[in-house]
Amino acid sequence: MRLCLCNFTTLSETQKKMILTWRNHKDVKACMYNANTISEAEHLSFIESLKTREDRRYFLVQNEGMDIGVIDFNDISKESAVMGLYVNPTLHQKGIGSLLMDAIVAYAFETLKVHTLKAEVFENNAKAKALYEKFGFCEKGRKMVHEKEVICMELINEHR
Numbered sequence: 231m232r233l234c235l236c237n238f239t240t241l242s243e244t245q246k247k248m249i250l251t252w253r254n255h256k257d258v259k260a261c262m263y264n265a266n267t268i269s270e271a272e273h274l275s276f277i278e279s280l281k282t283r284e285d286r287r288y289f290l291v292q293n294e295g296m297d298i299g300v301i302d303f304n305d306i307s308k309e310s311a312v313m314g315l316y317v318n319p320t321l322h323q324k325g326i327g328s329l330l331m332d333a334i335v336a337y338a339f340e341t342l343k344v345h346t347l348k349a350e351v352f353e354n355n356a357k358a359k360a361l362y363e364k365f366g367f368c369e370k371g372r373k374m375v376h377e378k379e380v381i382c383m384e385l386i387n388e389h390r
């Protein structure tokens with residue numbers, strides 16, 4: 231396994247457009263807080279904004295040259311960060327989510343050096359919830375977002 235993390239701010243125009251098609255895929259957007267279809271202008275402007283944001287980082291992840299998905303970190307502080315991910319929806323093989331989680335956990339605890347990694351998942355997203363639990367995340371609370379129940383989960387560095 232050879233995972234490569236490509237910061238969104240360094241991507242080619244073709245890569246940026248590929249990611250927009252993933253982000254607008256019905257299976258991906260249904261799991262996001264912003265479930266609207268994102269325009270190309272909005273997408274490019276979001277990526278541009280990342281150049282000056284210390285509190286968020288987004289990466290295209292490649293495994294041995296293959297584009298396998300996106301991982302992101304939001305609300306980054308010295309203590310914690312909130313993670314997110316989606317698998318390239320054109321791939322239909324098991325295990326990609328776990329590969330992305332390997333990259334997330336390593337980056338959070340070894341590069342960002344946070345103590346707590348947080349995740350938020352819609353209560354009906356059983357697949358993502360099971361994936362987070364497999365990596366040691368525990369439920370810490372619940373909240374409502376857009377009238378849907380969200381589970382707030384955490385992984386502490388010492389517990390991974």
Ligand SMILES: CC(C)(COP(=O)(O)OP(=O)(O)OC[C@H]1O[C@@H](n2cnc3c(N)ncnc32)[C@H](O)[C@@H]1OP(=O)(O)O)[C@@H](O)C(=O)NCCC(=O)NCCS
Binds near residue numbers: 257261316
């Ligand atoms: C959630 C997502 C990342 C999972 O990716 P994946 O490639 O299917 O994950 P994996 O094949 O590595 O499976 C990892 C674990 O997820 C769980 N899982 C997978 N398929 C499942 C299913 N149908 N039902 C319940 N749990 C499931 C299992 O615990 C599995 O581990 P195991 O195979 O060792 O038992 C992927 O479906 C995705 O990108 N979804 C859309 C975006 C999204 O939901 N992001 C998270 C927002 S909070």
